[in-house]
Amino acid sequence: MENETTETRGRILEAAAxxxxxHGYAATTIRMICxxxxxxxxxxxxxxxxxxxxxxxxxxxxxxxxxxxxxxxYGLADGAAPEQRLHAFIRSxxxxxxxxxxxxxxxxxxxxxxxxxxxxxDMLIDExxxxxxxxLVDIVRPLLGEQVEEELVLACARSIISQCLFYLFxxxxxxxxxxxxxxxxEDVEMITGQIMFFSMHALNGIxxxxxxxxxxxx
Amino acid sequence: MENETTETRGRILEAAAxxxxxHGYAATTIRMICxxxxxxxxxxxxxxxxxxxxxxxxxxxxxxxxxxxxxxxYGLADGAAPEQRLHAFIRSxxxxxxxxxxxxxxxxxxxxxxxxxxxxxDMLIDExxxxxxxxLVDIVRPLLGEQVEEELVLACARSIISQCLFYLFxxxxxxxxxxxxxxxxEDVEMITGQIMFFSMHALNGIxxxxxxxxxxxx
Amino acid sequence: MENETTETRGRILEAAAxxxxxHGYAATTIRMICxxxxxxxxxxxxxxxxxxxxxxxxxxxxxxxxxxxxxxxYGLADGAAPEQRLHAFIRSxxxxxxxxxxxxxxxxxxxxxxxxxxxxxDMLIDExxxxxxxxLVDIVRPLLGEQVEEELVLACARSIISQCLFYLFxxxxxxxxxxxxxxxxEDVEMITGQIMFFSMHALNGIxxxxxxxxxxxx
Amino acid sequence: MENETTETRGRILEAAAxxxxxHGYAATTIRMICxxxxxxxxxxxxxxxxxxxxxxxxxxxxxxxxxxxxxxxYGLADGAAPEQRLHAFIRSxxxxxxxxxxxxxxxxxxxxxxxxxxxxxDMLIDExxxxxxxxLVDIVRPLLGEQVEEELVLACARSIISQCLFYLFxxxxxxxxxxxxxxxxEDVEMITGQIMFFSMHALNGIxxxxxxxxxxxx
DNA sequence: TATGAATGAGCCTTCATTCAT
DNA sequence: AATGAATGAAGGCTCATTCAT
Numbered sequence: 021m022e023n024e025t026t027e028t029r030g031r032i033l034e035a036a037a038x039x040x041x042x043h044g045y046a047a048t049t050i051r052m053i054c055x056x057x058x059x060x061x062x063x064x065x066x067x068x069x070x071x072x073x074x075x076x077x078x079x080x081x082x083x084x085x086x087x088x089x090x091x092x093x094y095g096l097a098d099g100a101a102p103e104q105r106l107h108a109f110i111r112s113x114x115x116x117x118x119x120x121x122x123x124x125x126x127x128x129x130x131x132x133x134x135x136x137x138x139x140x141x142d143m144l145i146d147e148x149x150x151x152x153x154x155x156l157v158d159i160v161r162p163l164l165g166e167q168v169e170e171e172l173v174l175a176c177a178r179s180i181i182s183q184c185l186f187y188l189f190x191x192x193x194x195x196x197x198x199x200x201x202x203x204x205x206e207d208v209e210m211i212t213g214q215i216m217f218f219s220m221h222a223l224n225g226i227x228x229x230x231x232x233x234x235x236x237x238x
Numbered sequence: 239m240e241n242e243t244t245e246t247r248g249r250i251l252e253a254a255a256x257x258x259x260x261h262g263y264a265a266t267t268i269r270m271i272c273x274x275x276x277x278x279x280x281x282x283x284x285x286x287x288x289x290x291x292x293x294x295x296x297x298x299x300x301x302x303x304x305x306x307x308x309x310x311x312y313g314l315a316d317g318a319a320p321e322q323r324l325h326a327f328i329r330s331x332x333x334x335x336x337x338x339x340x341x342x343x344x345x346x347x348x349x350x351x352x353x354x355x356x357x358x359x360d361m362l363i364d365e366x367x368x369x370x371x372x373x374l375v376d377i378v379r380p381l382l383g384e385q386v387e388e389e390l391v392l393a394c395a396r397s398i399i400s401q402c403l404f405y406l407f408x409x410x411x412x413x414x415x416x417x418x419x420x421x422x423x424e425d426v427e428m429i430t431g432q433i434m435f436f437s438m439h440a441l442n443g444i445x446x447x448x449x450x451x452x453x454x455x456x
Numbered sequence: 457m458e459n460e461t462t463e464t465r466g467r468i469l470e471a472a473a474x475x476x477x478x479h480g481y482a483a484t485t486i487r488m489i490c491x492x493x494x495x496x497x498x499x500x501x502x503x504x505x506x507x508x509x510x511x512x513x514x515x516x517x518x519x520x521x522x523x524x525x526x527x528x529x530y531g532l533a534d535g536a537a538p539e540q541r542l543h544a545f546i547r548s549x550x551x552x553x554x555x556x557x558x559x560x561x562x563x564x565x566x567x568x569x570x571x572x573x574x575x576x577x578d579m580l581i582d583e584x585x586x587x588x589x590x591x592l593v594d595i596v597r598p599l600l601g602e603q604v605e606e607e608l609v610l611a612c613a614r615s616i617i618s619q620c621l622f623y624l625f626x627x628x629x630x631x632x633x634x635x636x637x638x639x640x641x642e643d644v645e646m647i648t649g650q651i652m653f654f655s656m657h658a659l660n661g662i663x664x665x666x667x668x669x670x671x672x673x674x
Numbered sequence: 675m676e677n678e679t680t681e682t683r684g685r686i687l688e689a690a691a692x693x694x695x696x697h698g699y700a701a702t703t704i705r706m707i708c709x710x711x712x713x714x715x716x717x718x719x720x721x722x723x724x725x726x727x728x729x730x731x732x733x734x735x736x737x738x739x740x741x742x743x744x745x746x747x748y749g750l751a752d753g754a755a756p757e758q759r760l761h762a763f764i765r766s767x768x769x770x771x772x773x774x775x776x777x778x779x780x781x782x783x784x785x786x787x788x789x790x791x792x793x794x795x796d797m798l799i800d801e802x803x804x805x806x807x808x809x810l811v812d813i814v815r816p817l818l819g820e821q822v823e824e825e826l827v828l829a830c831a832r833s834i835i836s837q838c839l840f841y842l843f844x845x846x847x848x849x850x851x852x853x854x855x856x857x858x859x860e861d862v863e864m865i866t867g868q869i870m871f872f873s874m875h876a877l878n879g880i881x882x883x884x885x886x887x888x889x890x891x892x
Numbered sequence: 893t894a895t896g897a898a899t900g901a902g903c904c905t906t907c908a909t910t911c912a913t
Numbered sequence: 914a915a916t917g918a919a920t921g922a923a924g925g926c927t928c929a930t931t932c933a934t
Contacts, residue, residue, distance in 0.1 A: 572701075612872060
């Protein structure tokens with residue numbers, strides 16, 4: 021065959037991503053997935069072995085879809101300044117984890133994995149989260165000025181990434197408290213601006229205060 | 239009698255809070271709860287009607303326990319300055335949602351509810367989250383200077399609360415990436431400091447930039 | 457309650473013995489058992505934990521039923537001669553393992569366990585088969601005369617017990633080759649006679665030949 | 675071509691014999707067989723129609739293998755005396771049903787069929803067991819002297835064959851009670867000797883007692 | 893001739909819930 | 914107030930078999 025994966029296998033994968041994202045691993049039944057994918061109940065077992073292995077493949081599949089669409093350098097020209105790179109990082113992060121259907125629920129899946137870790141979390145950390153956080157650290161470091169302690173860089177990176185995660189985790193709350201927010205693309209631009217606004221003021225403030233301390237008599 | 243709750247009922251409540259926090263609503267079985275509480279399997283349905291109603295009562299119970307121990311003004315003298323009030327807010331938030339057993343898993347329970355909302359989330363929002371967030375907004379507003387738009391205050395409050403939530407959500411990841419972090423009381427003090435450091439620089443920077451724009455010729 | 461076991465539990469036990477004997481462990485479904493016992497499908501799990509534990513209890517239950525009805529000394533007066541004791545041993549063995557319904561399929565169950573051993577076989581050997589065989593050895597020994605080597609006693613005991621087992625294992629064949637055989641009580645008496653006839657001639661012959669060898673000049 | 679069986683078909687047959695012998699008909703899955711034979715999962719149904727027909731062919735195949743290696747006259751010269759013919763019969767029976775791999779589990783397969791008869795048992799009886807038993811009867815008859823009733827001959831033949839079967843059926847028990855027994859070729863010679871010893875004493879004793887009764891005044 | 897893909901049936905087990913006491 | 918017994922529903926998984934190629 022030309023296509024390396026069966027059509028059935030692909031249909032299961034797409035359906036499973038949506039259902040797992042919507043209901044979580046435990047509450048998702050194989051029957052739900054097969055019903056949505058319009059395939060036989062035993063197909064999951066045939067193609068993936070069992071529910072858990074299907075879940076792991078779904079995580080990888082959704083991640084690759086989301087990252088292919090929105091890499092951390094999304095919309096960024098080569099040789100961009102650190103501030104622009106931070107902007108692109110935040111924006112692509114939000115887009116990647118938004119509930120756009122074509123992300124296959126990637127954001128929600130990871131979020132669920134954080135709250136109810138399975139063995140798949142180690143996989144996500146080792147092959148994704150660690151790298152992603154490292155990229156952020158490399159972006160933040162030059163923004164803090166020269167010779168800044170690594171621990172401070174890490175703390176600032178955490179403060180920034182936490183603001184991005186907030187719009188992932190608090191989506192249900194915001195949807196209830198402010199239903200007019202839709203988290204569509206315009207909202208993402210606005211939220212990116214707010215996070216940038218707050219964070220750049222913080223980083224600049226920190227950078228300046230360290231300069232003053234460094235050269236107090238200047 | 240004043241204490242309308244029997245001992246059995248109380249034992250179920252305490253056991254259920256821990257088990258629900260550890261395994262989540264769906265993965266928790268009534269057998270687990272009754273086993274831990276050393277009561278009969280039918281006791282849950284007798285005292286609480288069904289699993290869902292027990293869960294709602296558990297949320298309320300855990301919240302009241304955590305809030306009683308760590309109110310938002312925890313360790314704060316009357317008439318404190320805004321910056322001190324922000325410090326107390328952040329610190330009490332972290333302590334309240336830490337995994338100290340006496341919090342009965344309150345932080346984890348809320349976090350799970352965010353990821354897998356049930357009808358109980360509305361209850362939590364209306365009777366808790368909204369108030370808590372309002373308190374933060376009232377603390378942040380004066381820190382941003384006079385006549386600042388409410389939308390900006392809200393955005394800053396979100397940026398601050400998101401940093402507090404981060405240490406709740408990313409606990410499993412941090413536990414894997416940096417196992418030396420224990421989230422005990424010393425860690426809370428340190429984290430509070432980091433969040434304050436980043437946020438005060440941001441708030442001060444924003445405040446200053448607005449002053450300059452307001453009175454450019456001064 | 458007065459009766460120590462529930463009625464449901466007892467009904468399951470009796471039904472399971474029959475069905476396990478008829479179809480074997482693997483081919484027996486819990487549905488068959490519950491259907492026959494007229495109880496809910498989950499009752500097996502409630503009362504016995506799982507299929508395997510039920511099976512072990514069935515083995516013990518059927519054995520105690522069969523042994524209570526036909527102990528190795530069945531129909532034997534105290535101080536009987538060795539030949540009479542052998543007769544009683546063989547007869548009670550055949551009766552115990554016959555397909556009389558009140559034996560709850562004990563013979564068939566053990567036979568199946570021999571062919572398809574599970575962990576339950578160790579239990580049967582340690583608590584039953586070993587003792588039973590030891591009793592036979594103690595009966596055979598005096599029949600072989602004085603100072604006979606133990607290995608010879610064991611070999612003769614095996615030859616005798618094998619004839620008893622034959623009517624257990626070859627029942628399906630005999631039923632097909634000689635359908636007039638019913639293995640009812642009269643048949644058991646006749647078969648006992650045949651086994652005794654063959655075996656006593658063998659034992660007597662062995663005993664005599666050893667006497668001649670011992671005292672060749674006598 | 676002369677060899678109408680393909681290589682795949684042959685591989686399945688050999689693998690199936692071993693697996694059926696080891697696990698029994700019900701517990702054997704087609705996956706096990708195809709896995710062992712290194713053929714596609716659908717090959718069984720393609721070559722044999724279904725599991726049951728494969729099983730029947732396996733029985734026939736294993737029997738022909740075992741009988742070709744160890745015919746009832748194995749190691750016997752023409753015109754041998756009845757006692758020698760009995761010795762050869764017993765010895766070849768034990769060898770044929772031993773667990774030597776080249777017997778393809780024939781003994782175990784027949785034993786399982788006795789315990790869990792399928793329609794294949796009729797086939798085995800009509801085409802094998804009946805003939806085999808008739809041969810034994812013809813050997814035993816002259817050993818009992820002249821003009822002996824046929825029913826007595828049959829009973830003695832049953833007593834002898836039962837001793838041979840014993841070492842087939844009680845293998846799991848013996849393996850647990852006396853693990854040093856390996857049922858290799860030396861063991862077969864020894865066991866043959868024991869069965870002969872016991873049985874010849876019996877047959878001789880019966881024969882003599884009948885002579886005495888026949889000619890009491892001699 | 894041979895196979896990868898797919899399927900429908902069924903099994904063991906678990907669970908929340910209810911009932912009779 | 915509390916409990917042991919019982920139940921109906923459903924879930925994950927396995928299996929023999931079939932189909933299209």
